Amino acid sequence: MHTLPETLHKGMKVYDSTNDEIGVVEDFKFSDEDPSTPGLEQTDVNPTDVDRDDDLVTIMARAFAGEDNLSDELKEKLLREGFVRLDAEGLFAADRYITPDQIEGADGDRLLLSVPKSALMKTH
Structure with a gap:
């Protein structure tokens, strides 16, 4: 598992x-199934930035703000497996x-990818 x-x-x-x-890392969430983060719950989008009392709906709203083009199934997959939201560079670049x-x-301070930018899911 990655x-x-x-x-x-x-x-x-x-x-x-x-x-x-x-671009730069705008937000991220560790996997719910990540063995290196024991006890991490789905309510922990980013442990340093999130109020522990947030519910799943609030977390999803913050993690996917304005991302109506992502299916509920894809959002659930990203929350379950973890993700990084990239703030893409360029005036008209989609995150x-x-x-x-x-x-x-x-x-x-560098996150290195194994794929080209074109292989990443666009938000717009």
């Missing part, structure tokens, strides 16, 4: 498989979602 790097944090620069900088299996690794 998991998000433990050193993942907001503001990390993201590089695709061609080593192009494509994108990165799944754990698309991540090569993390190096300091």
Whole structure:
């Protein structure tokens, strides 16, 4: 099972498989099934930024704000497996979602992907 790097944090620069900088980490959620995060519940989108009393509806609204083009099934999959929301660079660039299996690794303030930018899910 693929998991998000433990050193993942907001503001990390993201590089695709061609080593192009494509944006920064805007938000993320670790997998509900990640063995390295014992006790992490679906209510923990980002443990440092979320009030523990938030319910699932509030978390989904925050994680997928304005993302009406994502199916409920896809949203549930992202919440279950974990994701990174990329704030894409460029005036007309659509934000994108990165799944754990698309991540090569993390190096300091760099998140390295194993796929090109075109392989990422667009939000618009």
